[in-house]
Amino acid sequence: MRNIFVLVFAVLLASHLNADYKTGKAIFAKKCASCHGGYISAKILKKNFYKDHNSMLHLTAPTVNMIAYAMKDSPTHIGDSSDPAMQKMEMESYLQDYLYHPNINNSICEPDFIKYYDKKESMKGEVSEKEIANIVDYIYDYRKMRLLAHPKPRKNFSGTLDLPTLIDEAKRQNKILLVEAMSQTCHFCKRMEKDVFSKQRVKEAIKKDFIFEQVDIEHIKLPPLLLKHYQKITPSFFMISPDGKLLNAYPGAWKTNDFLEILKENKALK
Template sequence: MSRAVLLSIFLFFTTINLNADFHEGKKLFIEKCSSCHKEYISFKKLKENFFERNNTLLNLTIPTENMLAWAIMESSKKIGDPNDNEMRKIEIEDYLKTYLANPDLNDSICDSHVLKYYKKKEPMEISDEESELLAQYFMGYKDDRLKNNPKPVKILSKDYNEKEILEKAKKEGKEIIVFATSQTCYFCKKMKKEVLSLTEVEEAINEDFIFLEVDIDFVNLPFGLKKYFKGMTPTFFFLTTDGQLLHTYPGAWVKDDFLQILKENL
């Protein structure tokens, strides 16, 4: 048997084991942690809660599951080297065991601004196997969420329901983007292929916005946007969760400029 075949078999079973460990870690988190740590809440809504409303919107006393995953994997206090997964997993395991055994907010990796809202956690003992499974869960959390959530783009049909869209926006705490396009628009197709389909852009949209694509040749623009539309495609309309127009951006954009537009509308 060739080395290439052996390598393929090794990678195949390694992937299976990693996936199994992640799902076992997820199961463990649900059984031991989900009674305290709430499920996913968008970071836009979390920012509003902590930085604008002094935690009066959500009244969180413990971080949500996505806040934990972000703190461990992506925050300024993240654990381990992102370029060394094996060592990073060991460091995350060690941190989880040590912190849970003796919880101390002064040793927390959570954002310092939100710590004042959290209550002291009771000590909790976990085994080496449990710490390993939880580490696998947090390390795979973001990829799993992206994989199991639909693409952020919703193409509106003629029978769309504005009320349902607004209810979804309010429930998820997300603003709305309306993308005015047409089948004959060259720059719309170019931007969809070269910008909107990029993982980084999809993640940014999916995190904080509901994205609606409207072919103006066949479907009317929602939320009374027709009176603001100057006939140029593409045009991007940014609206509040109540459907009120915030900003209009006519024309096509490169990745960095479009990401900046998204940030400006948070």
């Protein structure tokens, strides 16, 4: 049994050593791209699925960047991300099994999106194991290569949140100022956006008694009043009274009911 495992490991390792990003890209374009479209930004995808229920893009399969994210970087990613060689092999094993024996129950795509996709047909006989190894190499390096080809512009970090203006507005409306220190790269910020801020009762509670300001701390500095209470945790929430006093600071992400309770407690302090 041990010799068989060593032999299988050696074969898989050899296939990865021969795998090539450019070759994988060409194979994907030839055999996969007719169903799996090219890059679409996360912002547009989010709007398409969560707000427009796929009526904007009418996607019948995940895009290439959705596949790359799901397999390599998502919470349900394939393999151990701390060991790239082993992760590639596990991604190859998964992809081969899924392409040859499609099963919706074995999909790693976002469950909320799967209902919009067409049924996957087996590609056994259409794509070889060696081609799958190359496709995995392409998928594995997709994000890195795209960032090299399309670098993000440098941001101006000199700006600081204009807290006095926000406090003036809070005072004018007799509402509490709610400031969220967040980041576009923060997983828990995204989860709160999806699981908490999207809820109608949360939207209504904020709209009624709060002025809500989200601050991307990678691009905008927090003012001294908030900075001295900021524990370098995203998300973090700051409650400021209409007269400019810091009421409370809450580091970390929260579930819907807990966050609603926080809003209720601070509303009573106004």
